[in-house]
Amino acid sequence: MDYLSELNPEQKEAVLHKDGPLLIIAGAGTGKTKTLTSRIFHLIKKGVAPENILAITFTNKAAKEMRERVHTMLKNDPVFKLSSSGFGLPFMSTFHSLGVHILKESGKHLNIPRHFTILDKDGSLSVIKAVVKAQGLDPKQFPPERMQWTISRQKADLVTAQDYADKAGNQYFPQILASIWLAYEKELVKQKALDFDDLILKPVLLLKKHANIRSYYQNKWRYIHID
Ligand SMILES: Nc1ncnc2c1ncn2[C@@H]1O[C@H](COP(=O)(O)OP(=O)(O)OP(=O)(O)O)[C@@H](O)[C@H]1O
Ligand SMILES: [Mg+2]
Known part of the structure; x- marks a missing residue:
């Protein structure tokens, strides 16, 4: 439970929060990303499958930082380090990469070619x-x-x-x-091209229009984090 003892009481409360929405308001450099990555790690430790966890942020740099922090925690964990090779990380990316991912997987329902x-x-x-x-x-x-x-x-x-x-x-x-x-x-x-705005617009239209695709992603990503 080492990762929990590194947190202050407010951070710990946020990490232990399980179901339902939670908003963290805190200043620059106060440990928001640490809280969020600790929560992701905590969920995995509690048995949540990594593929049920999503984490998104605005810049490539921040997404990389999240991935690296979670990866390091998993790698150093005595239970997970053994299976580190085959162990999947949660989907952690920028909003735009998430859009690309959804469109590659399901874009055909909007007549978007798989290789755009x-x-x-x-x-x-x-x-x-x-x-x-x-x-x-x-x-x-x-x-x-x-x-x-x-x-x-x-x-x-x-x-x-x-x-x-x-x-x-x-x-x-x-x-x-x-x-x-x-x-x-x-x-x-x-x-066969999309512009940057399409990477957000098209997935939103797709999810609005197709209830079955919407519920697919709702079931898949049960724990969503935005940094
Ligand atoms: N409870 C804590 N105890 C010790 N160090 C901490 C604690 N919380 C955060 N830190 C450290 O403080 C630094 C900033 O944390 P973090 O990057 O999570 O903040 P942030 O709020 O996400 O910052 P930013 O606004 O720049 O995104 C990191 O080095 C982190 O390891
Ligand atoms: Mg941060």
């Missing part, structure tokens, strides 16, 4: 530039960077190109943006 490529910000900007040009629009009047920003903001609010086009009516700017955006999405399909 991911366009970074520059890659997606190139496509938008090409679309603006192909539509004979003046890039000074419709700056691709601004089009990209607006599309990205909309996608973050779970708005699709079709939703946007349906609402654009006959307003000048929204109508043009809708035609750029629709052409952009068409080009992504052609290239």
